[in-house]
Amino acid sequence: MNSPLESTVLFQIGPVPITQAIVTTWAIMTILVIGAFALTRRLDLRPTRRQAALELMVATLDTQITETTGVAPAPYRGFIGTLFLFILVANWSSLVPGVEPPTAQLETDAALAVLVFLSVIWFGIRARGVGGWLKSFATPNPVMIPLNILQSLTRVFSMFVRLFGNVMSGVFVIGIVASLAGLLVPIPLMALDLLIGLVQAYIFAVLSMVFITSTVKVAAHNPPSTDLAPSPTKKDS
């Protein structure tokens, strides 16, 4: 068994090493996109059971966003929902024999954390403007600027470390137990790993949502002078 801290390079494209996590990510992307396309091909006013399940999923996500942040869910639905789906499928991909979940690799989790970090900046600037976003670091007073900057870095760092630690440890423990106690003993641990994968996906998505909308909620109380804030009545079409 390879060290979970090391990436297995499958091939090189120029200077870019293509690791197993990247290939697995591509596979997951393909499955998700094709599956989503196939499931949403024939949406009608009279929903089938499949469409009702999809709508229930989207409605639950919207409710979760609204109840957690108090803002309209449409601008954040795609990013937060995709993060949750990707992390969930990536975590559960460990059930497929021979597949190591991409989220068990440091680069994938770091990339997700970087995206959350950038999305916080992006949504913050969209909602409050550049000046408003910069001023948010001075709340409640300018003395807090260094601490707020440090907080914005450490919170995403903690996110990716939490995700990486949980998934990697699950894979590692299952691998060790499987190598020591045969095939049936790791099954309870794999079931636990499923639960951990679900919980970690949920935590990552919820934290991302909280981080992103924390700046937007401040913007809602102090509207910016610029017209960059998303309209609350804007429809998601």
Add this chain to the structure above:
Amino acid sequence: MTLDWWGLGLQAINVLILVWLLSRVFWRPVAGAITRRQEAAQAMLDEGKTAQAKADAALAEVTEARAGIAAERDAMLAEAKAAADTVAKAVRKDAQTEADTLLAAARKAIDRDRTTARKENAAKATELSVEIAARLLGQFNTPAVRAAFLAQLVEAIAGMSDSERTALIASGDIEIVTATDPEGAERAEIEQAVKDALGGAPRFRLVTDPDLIAGLELRSAHFVLHNSWRADLENILKEVENAG
């Protein structure tokens, strides 16, 4: 432990692409379907409210029309009742008039019949009385009565003018009518008394007529001298009838 920056960047790009793709093929279509259904439901609710409003308006209109029909029906019923009352009054009045007329006619007829019956009864009673009197008087045809009638006849002849007596004698056969056939002496006495009363030479003969009851009468072709109970009773009968 090293961090593969290429891998980090590539994974970040992968996730970004996945976010974009899923937004295009999953999140937006499903959210759009939900929105479309909500809009359709809202439209159906609006249509339902509009239809409800139309139905309420139609119901109010029907209710108003029904109230109008009821009022019109009541008015027509009242009018018909008034007309029926008028006709009934007229019919009752006509019937009353006709009944009064019939009653008056009936009363007149009754009075007339009663008068007629009373007259008839009176006539019958008179006739019956005359009959009774004739039968009773028939029993009193005695010689004294006959002598009294003879005296009355003689007196009546004496009361006649000379010209009447002369004309009576000239008329020829004179009948001396008696109720009973007189015996020889009585016959002679009657003939002699009449002859003396008339004077001259009259020709006469005695005729018996029981209808006279009692009495003596002179009869010729153009002359009758009544002198009998029969004549008296007939006079009385005529007087009674004329009085009734």
